[in-house]
Amino acid sequence: MASGEQGLLGTLGSVLRAPVPPERRGRLTLGWWILLLFAVQIVTGTLLSFYYEASPDMAAESVRYIMRDVGFGWLMRGLHVWSSHGMIALGLIQMLRVLFAGSYRGAGAASWYIGIALFFLVGLFAFTGGLLPWDDAAHGAAVRSLAVIEAVPGVGPWFATVLRGGEQVASSTLSRFYSAHVLLLPWIMFFLVLINLWFLSRRRSSEGGRP
Amino acid sequence: MIAVLPADVADDLLTELRRDLEARGWSSELSRGSEQVVLSLSGGGDPHALAGVFAGRVDADVMPILLGREYRMQRFRRRFASLVVLGLGFFFLGVLSLPVVGFLRPPHVQLVASDLVFAAPANSLLAGGTKRVTVHGQRVLFVRRDDGSAFGIGGRCTYLDGCLLEWSTTRHQVVCPCCGGAYDAYGNVIEGPPSIPLRTYAVERIGDEFFLRSES
Numbered sequence: 001m002a003s004g005e006q007g008l009l010g011t012l013g014s015v016l017r018a019p020v021p022p023e024r025r026g027r028l029t030l031g032w033w034i035l036l037l038f039a040v041q042i043v044t045g046t047l048l049s050f051y052y053e054a055s056p057d058m059a060a061e062s063v064r065y066i067m068r069d070v071g072f073g074w075l076m077r078g079l080h081v082w083s084s085h086g087m088i089a090l091g092l093i094q095m096l097r098v099l100f101a102g103s104y105r106g107a108g109a110a111s112w113y114i115g116i117a118l119f120f121l122v123g124l125f126a127f128t129g130g131l132l133p134w135d136d137a138a139h140g141a142a143v144r145s146l147a148v149i150e151a152v153p154g155v156g157p158w159f160a161t162v163l164r165g166g167e168q169v170a171s172s173t174l175s176r177f178y179s180a181h182v183l184l185l186p187w188i189m190f191f192l193v194l195i196n197l198w199f200l201s202r203r204r205s206s207e208g209g210r211p
Numbered sequence: 212m213i214a215v216l217p218a219d220v221a222d223d224l225l226t227e228l229r230r231d232l233e234a235r236g237w238s239s240e241l242s243r244g245s246e247q248v249v250l251s252l253s254g255g256g257d258p259h260a261l262a263g264v265f266a267g268r269v270d271a272d273v274m275p276i277l278l279g280r281e282y283r284m285q286r287f288r289r290r291f292a293s294l295v296v297l298g299l300g301f302f303f304l305g306v307l308s309l310p311v312v313g314f315l316r317p318p319h320v321q322l323v324a325s326d327l328v329f330a331a332p333a334n335s336l337l338a339g340g341t342k343r344v345t346v347h348g349q350r351v352l353f354v355r356r357d358d359g360s361a362f363g364i365g366g367r368c369t370y371l372d373g374c375l376l377e378w379s380t381t382r383h384q385v386v387c388p389c390c391g392g393a394y395d396a397y398g399n400v401i402e403g404p405p406s407i408p409l410r411t412y413a414v415e416r417i418g419d420e421f422f423l424r425s426e427s
Contacts, residue, residue, distance in 0.1 A: 051322070058322070060345070071310075073314060139345050
């Protein structure tokens with residue numbers, strides 16, 4: 001049955017049940033490791049949001065509260081931070097593997113472009129999440145990053161102003177980055193991952209189980 | 212051994228397969244049903260070579276016939292292994308859920324708005340050392356004096372450029388590297404173009420840590 005007729009659950013099921021040739025197992029698990037790390041990010045991020053307060057007065061204090069007073073808060077925050085590093089590292093390795101193996105050509109082109117978008121999205125996650133502790137390092141990094149964006153000719157100043165929510169990195173910046181980090185970007189990523197899995201399922205069914 | 216074949220397998224193919232099996236030391240009994248064809252195989256042939264007889268010619272499942280006791284043992288082993296895996300799975304799930312449950316339990320200490328902001332550990336900043344701290348969105352320069360005491364002062368120059376200020380250990384003044392303005396430890400302008408004094412922040416030492424009070 002063509003994957004287009006299966007619907008969402010059917011597509012996911014067909015991807016999960018698809019037999020994997022032994023010689024390809026190692027290469028195919030990388031994407032699933034990235035997905036696992038994303039799941040860890042979602043779970044730990046949701047838990048952290050129970051205690052984090054996205055206001056300039058309380059942001060840094062709430063992070064310290066999580067690290068010092070909340071049970072296993074250090075573990076949840078550590079998992080959240082290190083799984084984000086892992087996603088970036090594994091994403092880079094996956095992109096390089098696809099590039100050197102030539103899998104981006106032909107039927108793999110759609111997954112390749114979605115992969116690029118996903119990698120860019122992971123970078124955005126790191127960028128927006130980096131400001132949330134609202135300490136000196138976070139503040140300074142945001143100021144420098146936005147200065148680089150502002151230096152882009154043409155749209156740079158306008159784009160930087162939109163990201164900051166003003167002319168300086170302030171409370172409006174924290175609000176925008178928090179909303180993007182926990183609302184906008186996760187939904188975009190969720191749908192891109194689904195679309196990527198659908199393309200993968202369609203490729204496997206058309207190529208007889210050989211991605 | 213038995214070989215289960217599709218019901219629509221052709222008679223001449225069946226005959227050919229049975230002849231090949233016989234050549235390999237397997238005698239076969241044919242049983243034709245509405246949904247499948249079963250070949251019961253007996254003999255001293257190599258069981259591992261059986262799959263090769265059918266490969267590429269017909270889609271066949273080759274399975275051993277077990278005695279009742281062997282079948283029960285195999286079923287018991289499979290169920291036992293499934294139970295062990297399931298049990299291990301639940302165990303690890305339980306272990307993994309412990310940190311989550313601990314995290315979700317409300318801590319004894321509540322998070323309350325505090326006008327005390329952490330500045331620096333007492334043993335990490337030597338005399339004459341400085342650290343830039345953000346207090347409720349404002350950049351503050353935290354300075355450790357030679358005698359070990361500390362003070363907090365606004366970290367941005369009040370002149371047009373708004374540059375980040377620095378502490379001069381030789382002049383014992385807060386200086387602006389951009390406009391050349393200088394302030395004393397109380398925020399008063401000593402020299403240079405700035406005309407507006409700096410805001411100061413009270414410092415409190417709690418244990419081995421310095422805190423800045425946001426309301427001066």
